[in-house]
Amino acid sequence: MNPLLANLVSANCFEYLIFNQDYQILEASSGVHEFVDNSESINLGDDIRLPFPELVGIEEILVEILQGEQKNFNLKGVKRCLDEDSPLYMDLYIIKNVQVDSSHHTTSEFIMIVVNSTERMVMEQSMMQSINNANFLLRNLTASKQYIDQIVTSMADGLLVTTLSGKIKKINLTTTKILEYSEEELLGQNIEEIIRDIHQLTLDNVAGEGNFSQTIKEIEISCTTKSGKNIPLAISCSVVQTEIEHFQGYVYILRDMTERKQAELAKQEFLAMISHEIRTPIASVTGMASLLLNTKLTAEQRNFTNTIYLSGEALHKIINDILDFSKSEAGKLELEAEPFELRRCINEAIMLVAPKAQEKGLSLNFLDNSAIPTIIIGDIVRLRQILVNLLANAIKFTDHGSVEVSFTGSKIANYNHHPEGIKPHTYELQFAVKDTGIGIDKNHFDRLFKVFSQVNSSITRQYGGTGLGLAICKQLCELMGGRIWAESEPGLGSTFHFTIVVDVVSETREHTIHKTSESSGEIAVSHISHHVQIDTTLAQKHPLKILLVEDNLINQKMIQIMLQRMGYNAEIANNGLEALAALRRQLYDVVFMDLQMPKMDGLTAVKQICEEWTPDKRPWIIALTANALPEERDRCLQLGMNDYLVKPIRIAELMETIKRCHPIVCDRS
Ligand code: ADP
Secondary structure (H helix, E strand, O other), X not given: OOHHHHHHHHOOOOEEEEEOOOOEEEEEOHHHHHHOHHHOOOOOOOEXXXXXXXXXXXXXXXXXXXXXXXXXXXXXXXXXXXXOOOOEEEEEEEEEEEEEOOOOOXXXXXXXXXXXXXXXXXXXXXXXXXXXXXXHHHHHHHHHHHHHHHHHHHOOOEEEEXXXXXXXXXXXXXXXXXHOOOHHHHOOOEHHHHOHHHHHOOHXXXXXXXXXXXXXXXXXXXXXXXXXXXEEEEEEEEEEOOOOHHHOEEEEEEEEOHHHHHHHHHHHHHHHHHHHHHHHHHHHHHHHHHHHHOOOOOHHHHHHHHHHHHHHHHHHHHHHHHHHHHHHHOOOOOOOOEEEEHHHHHHHHHHHHHHHHHHOOOEEEEEOOOOOOOEEEEOHHHHHHHHHHHHHHHHHOOOOOEEEEEEEEEEEEEOOOOOOOOOOEEEEEXXXXXXXXXXXXXXXXXHOOOOOOOOOHHHHHHHOOOOOHHHHHHHHHHHOOOOEEEEEEOOOEXXXXXXXXXXEOOHHHHHHOOOOOOOOOOOOOOOOOOOOOOOOOHHHHOOOOEEEEOOOHHHHHHHHHHHHHOOOOOEEEOOHHHHHHHHHHOOOOEEEEEOOOOOOOHHHHHHHHHHHOOOOOOOEEEEEEOOOOHHHHHHHHHOOOOEEEEOOOOHHHHHHHHHHOOOOOOOOO
């Protein structure tokens, strides 16, 4: 063996083979056996291409090496063992070797060095694998970023992302359209510079107590766009919290509410218009029928007229229910917060339904609870509405037995301060309306409080109704901080429970509230009738010169007849212009002023009256309108009107309004 090669082999660097120009093996290191193909053995004199078939086809290159045209030949990473668990790779290097013998005769041969490259190759392969994996991840990441970008871009709402300090980092196309700034103008700005009222969103709440997934409730603010336009903007915010600081911040969703507001306004106007158009003729029907009921009639005529009156009232209730429901849906249902006597409210509700209970031979009871305070702050009209709805249903669906109202209450908090100086306590009052009627099947419970749902159509045919009553009750209870639910045993009866949260005024304020004589105990229902007794001597006791300003002929006639029944002779003006002319001609104590009229409407007429006459010289003005919204009443009172009557005009309310009038105390001559 070549001594140098033998030394190198012994240092474990490589193995080698020497072969001649005819490819015959001349010499081989002992460890080279490991690298042969298919367990071929190495025998001196054998063709090297048998144990190393990789050399087949490179004969021309070997000739070039012999002739000195090429220095060497390398073959790297040759895989020898196909077993994946213990792979074997080698690198082959072939160079020319010139042997000089003792007679200075030279022969050329080849040395093939075989180096085990398994470790390097495995590393290279695992690196390749990692690179492939990384490329695959990168492609996926790029695609998912594109996907998210496309979603964000196509969002109909504006999306705005800021850092924790409020610097705008990302926006979508809708945001630029809403705010009218370009992307360049927005990125990098502080959000407070762009949306000034953003501080109204209390971000502390969002990030509060480590609960970062919380989204803040949407609020509506006014926002000035780049061009100076003020738009209503609904805005909500949530916190983005990741482990990497760069990806922390706030995500805002912006929605331009301009169109929605316009649609809401149009709906409100439509509702107000419809309410006027429908209520006016219904008012005429019920008004005329109630007047007719106050005249001499045969039993049959009275019966017919009564039906007309009751149908008109039923229709009126349906219209009111629909209006209430849509108002509440639009968030427009506002509750009063005035002190009132709780038992009076319950008694009034009972009185309203008592005639029907009496007609059906049902006993109607109020189980009073003396432990509960008397005066509460709330909306008497709406509480009565819930009670009347539940009582009317109980009576409607009960043929024998009784209907019973009861209530309990428990204190839930103490207030030390109250804006009006009163010291109220907060109570949860729980009411129950119990009947012994047909009951309700358990399967229908979840549908009960949904709008337009009646438990089944045969019941609807038999009992009528719109299926709105309980849905409205539910909304009203929730507005009052409570809830409503039912219990029932089919065939035995139902109990409807509801709660409301109210402030209770201490007993010391009781003297300021009108008290009814029947504030507790079971009330007698026999004497209650829904037809009003007209005070025919009112004009003598309370003389007034009245001008009725109303364009609708039927309304004119009806109100005029109602007033005549009380002894008043009202004069008529058909619109605001005629009213002004009449007022300039002579003095009136009271003007009933319709609001919607041709030529000159009521509001314009009142403005002119207030300009022309000082408060001590001008008449007491009562608005007549079909619009029962509280804003309408406030608008009338602010304009200088003294009182307000909602159509349909009921004779009892008309009498009360007249009793409240103060005639002018000035010289009539
Ligand atoms: P409606 O105007 O049709 O009475 P409600 O919303 O008040 O509408 O009631 C919905 C339905 O619930 C009724 O049609 C009836 O089937 C059922 N219901 C309500 N109250 C009672 C009750 N006290 N007893 C039996 N069924 C009732």
